[in-house]
Amino acid sequence: MKQGEQTRTNIVKAANKLFYHQGFHKTAFSDIVKEVGLSKGNITYHFKSKDDILQAVFQRRITKTMNILAAWDEQYPDAKDRLNCFIESLKEGKSDLTKYGCPNGTLASELGKNNALTRELSQGLFDLIRHWLEQQFINLGFSSEQANDKALELFSRGQGICVLAQVYNDETLFITEINKLKQLVK
Amino acid sequence: MKQGEQTRTNIVKAANKLFYHQGFHKTAFSDIVKEVGLSKGNITYHFKSKDDILQAVFQRRITKTMNILAAWDEQYPDAKDRLNCFIESLKEGKSDLTKYGCPNGTLASELGKNNALTRELSQGLFDLIRHWLEQQFINLGFSSEQANDKALELFSRGQGICVLAQVYNDETLFITEINKLKQLVK
DNA sequence: GTCTATAAGAAGATAGAC
DNA sequence: GTCTATCTTCTTATAGAC
Numbered sequence: 032m033k034q035g036e037q038t039r040t041n042i043v044k045a046a047n048k049l050f051y052h053q054g055f056h057k058t059a060f061s062d063i064v065k066e067v068g069l070s071k072g073n074i075t076y077h078f079k080s081k082d083d084i085l086q087a088v089f090q091r092r093i094t095k096t097m098n099i100l101a102a103w104d105e106q107y108p109d110a111k112d113r114l115n116c117f118i119e120s121l122k123e124g125k126s127d128l129t130k131y132g133c134p135n136g137t138l139a140s141e142l143g144k145n146n147a148l149t150r151e152l153s154q155g156l157f158d159l160i161r162h163w164l165e166q167q168f169i170n171l172g173f174s175s176e177q178a179n180d181k182a183l184e185l186f187s188r189g190q191g192i193c194v195l196a197q198v199y200n201d202e203t204l205f206i207t208e209i210n211k212l213k214q215l216v217k
Numbered sequence: 218m219k220q221g222e223q224t225r226t227n228i229v230k231a232a233n234k235l236f237y238h239q240g241f242h243k244t245a246f247s248d249i250v251k252e253v254g255l256s257k258g259n260i261t262y263h264f265k266s267k268d269d270i271l272q273a274v275f276q277r278r279i280t281k282t283m284n285i286l287a288a289w290d291e292q293y294p295d296a297k298d299r300l301n302c303f304i305e306s307l308k309e310g311k312s313d314l315t316k317y318g319c320p321n322g323t324l325a326s327e328l329g330k331n332n333a334l335t336r337e338l339s340q341g342l343f344d345l346i347r348h349w350l351e352q353q354f355i356n357l358g359f360s361s362e363q364a365n366d367k368a369l370e371l372f373s374r375g376q377g378i379c380v381l382a383q384v385y386n387d388e389t390l391f392i393t394e395i396n397k398l399k400q401l402v403k
Numbered sequence: 404g405t406c407t408a409t410a411a412g413a414a415g416a417t418a419g420a421c
Numbered sequence: 422g423t424c425t426a427t428c429t430t431c432t433t434a435t436a437g438a439c
Contacts, residue, residue: 056242140323191377
């Protein structure tokens with residue numbers, strides 16, 4: 032990776048972390064500067080505005096998500112295994128999901144309130160997971176409509192659990208509720 | 218109501234609306250000034266800081282929630298009717314819940330990330346509903362443990378549906394998923 | 404209680420040297 | 422590509438008149 036490219040990546044990684052841990056509006060440009068350890072001018076060279084950084088953060092999350100889902104597709108031939116893998120991955124992330132909520136869900140909640148553009152960015156990210164889940168249920172023999180329904184339920188319940196677990200800062204609650212989701216895969 | 222008391226209430230109402238529609242950090246003091254239609258100095262007379270207003274907003278939401286739950290308790294002798302009333306109230310709020318998400322859930326997501334104080338404020342608010350739901354399931358004959366479990370599931374699924382419906386700005390999705398919650402009450 | 408005016412700092416964005 | 426320095430606007434908080 033070229034130097035400029037590496038710097039760009041470092042900025043996006045730092046911003047991604049801060050947007051997750053603090054939220055978008057609470058994160059100042061100067062916070063990103065501090066986190067990434069470069070000058071403000073340098074960051075401005077790579078991204079002309081905070082909104083530009085946000086766009087790049089979304090793009091990064093989309094790419095990362097696509098890679099994870101593709102890896103699962105490759106690793107597990109069986110749709111049931113894939114869905115269980117999805118659920119297990121939530122359990123593995125319990126610490127951060129309980130501390131900060133879901134990275135995508137909390138960002139969507141904050142930004143989607145009155146901004147059509149950022150809402151669409153969130154939709155793109157959510158669609159990746161939503162339609163991947165749907166596809167797995169189709170593979171399990173469900174109709175398109177049923178699969179859509181199941182995917183929505185699994186997805187939304189995961190989101191709700193993250194909200195509750197974050198409010199109560201309670202990993203036990205998180206695990207208990209996530210375990211219930213396995214029944215949807217049976 | 219005395220004049221000062223009325224002004225205080227108006228400020229809290231305006232802030233409550235803005236925190237819901239825009240989020241806390243995106244809402245500036247000047248936004249509240251504009252919304253309430255009074256001078257900045259007047260608002261500062263009643264609340265010395267934005268955090269003070271936030272505290273009052275939480276207090277208002279707690280009081281309002283307690284009043285609603287108490288009214289349902291009085292209106293419906295049967296626990297099943299109360300729970301269905303809870304679910305119906307979500308459906309009636311579909312427009313705002315889809316546009317802006319759950320008022321309490323989105324505020325908790327935004328503020329609970331790294332602030333123990335505001336997390337506790339959210340917990341107090343969530344506890345009201347959580348324990349009210351729990352009590353209804355106890356009234357239906359469930360054990361304390363089962364009732365807690367059912368209440369958590371109903372509550373968290375409601376939260377998750379709000380997140381998804383907001384992201385997709387989709388009232389149909391919202392209603393479809395909320396209707397599923399009725400099965401938990403049967 | 405309500406107002407105007409202003410201070411002090413932080414925010415995001417820009418200019419130009421190296 | 423990276424830096425320092427600056428600018429403008431916004432944000433919060435305060436002071437003091439009425």
